[in-house]
Amino acid sequence: MSRVLPRPTVVAPAAHRRALLGARRAGLLHRVLVWALLLAGSVLFLLPFLWMVSTSLKASDAVFSVPPRWLPSSFQWRNYVDGWTILPFTTFLRNSLIVTFANVLGNLVSCTLVAYGFARLRARGKNVLFLLLLATLMIPREVTIVPRFLLFSEVGLVNTLWPLILPAWFGYPFFIFLLRQFFMTIPRDLDDAARMDGASHLRILWDVILPLSRPALATVAIFSFIGNWTNLLDPLIYLRSTDLYTLALGLNLFRGQNFTQFNMLMAVSIITLVPVLAVFFLAQRTFIRGVTLTGMGGR
């Protein structure tokens, strides 16, 4: 928590610079200061990761060695293999991939369609529905946990992957809102031109709106991906048999043993982190632009 303390002082140099704009030395000093603080901050935030990597390569009896060692005395690469195979993680990975991709796809398809309806089509009662949609943003999903579970249990879908997948195909209010806001910024002249050429609504959505909406779509895809990849509560509620477990739920099984195998746990955690990292690196630029353009800055 102490890491938060130095931050407020940051403000002063930030604006300080502008006060002395033109004075080159102050500018340099300012740049060095910003860099120093950023470096210090990022080291502080990276240290837990480094400890994760370091622990993942230690032998079981070296995890809590005295004194703590950042470099393991011998690199136990087999922790990665052992951790992965001690529990059926290949199965967990498959389940996570199914759930995550079905959700990303479902969110993209349904939310795009609904957002297009809200942003572009003049339909009776649309505004009332949009207000309703905004209101549902306020409802914490915890309220509906119990009845939703009873609903899925009534139709016999508990202990299948369906309860984790189906809702995404009916749109997610937050994503619909984001996309709708973004679609509103696309000039209507473009659809009107396409309409003149006799294009259908679906064609306009596909050919005109979507190509211009990549940043917003990437934002939805990434949020949906990370959210589902790391979700624990829903799998915990709906999945009973181990062969349906997702990675997050599988990781939690490590505690089930008599004592926690931190080295293997960390190794598998790192493996589960890799796909998220890859997605973020690939889409980072578009993602940041999407957050800016969809006005999530609250403007």
Place this chain on the structure above:
Amino acid sequence: MAQAVLPREPGRGGIVVPSRGRRRVSEETVAGWTAISPWVVGFLIFTLGPLIASIYFSFTSYDMLRSPRWVGLENYRRLIFDDALLPKALANTFIYALMHVPLHVVTALGVALLLNEARQMQGFFRTIFYLPSMTPAVATAYLWILILNPNDGLVNRGLRFLNLPAPGWTTDPDWTKATIVVSQIWAFGGAMIIYLAALKGVPQDLYEAAKLDGANAWQRFRGVTLPMISGATFFIATISTISSLNVFTQGYVMFDSRGGPENSALFVVMYLFRRAFENFQMGYAAAIAWLLFLIILVVTLIQFRFSKRWVYYEAGET
């Protein structure tokens, strides 16, 4: 509603022959309803239906084996007067939110301000600070259990080496909530990115004007930056308050559904989970959910109320 929409119609496409225009409205209405329908169906099945069902269940005793039995306000009575754990869970949740939300906002703002100043390698630093937010919560929770282990953890070893007091992060009831705060603050990246976007949107000429008026750095921050990004602050504060009041995963993974030493890390959603899916008291759990919902609603409304005093919206933007 329909009346309100129709008069605006001619304004859109320019000159439209009335009869054609009318036909287009109905065609568009059909298309519009079709496009929106997935959400409407989903809303009925997954939100409104469950919401109503959950009100009903909260007045019943239901264990999923026998059919629900109507008990009136009994669940709420027990919840408010007879349940020793609920006040504990509520207090824990509020203490956690009060610690977490301000720290979260300040950390995200501080780092975003710094990043905004960095001309080179912003992407590199941004990725580093965002990394923890992408780590699965289960992994994050275990990582911090490891680092904050009271006896052998890295942090306490370091503190003892410096002759500082080493708190019982996971064993001392006074510290368990702080442990969760630490692990959650680490993952502040989402808020940071929202702040970065907001900072990029502050018009530079406002700073120039303030400078001409002789405002110093602090005054410019207070007078220009803070008001201009107050919308983002409000968004982040509201969202993180709601998610703090719903805290579950970290507490569950670190301390399981019993909530650690002396229930000090038992949060409301954990308690709900325990009643519903470990004790199968569905009616009672639904009552807990409604109580939590009402509390969140009140807190959110208060936040909205006060936001008018400090959130600045640019004219003309919606």
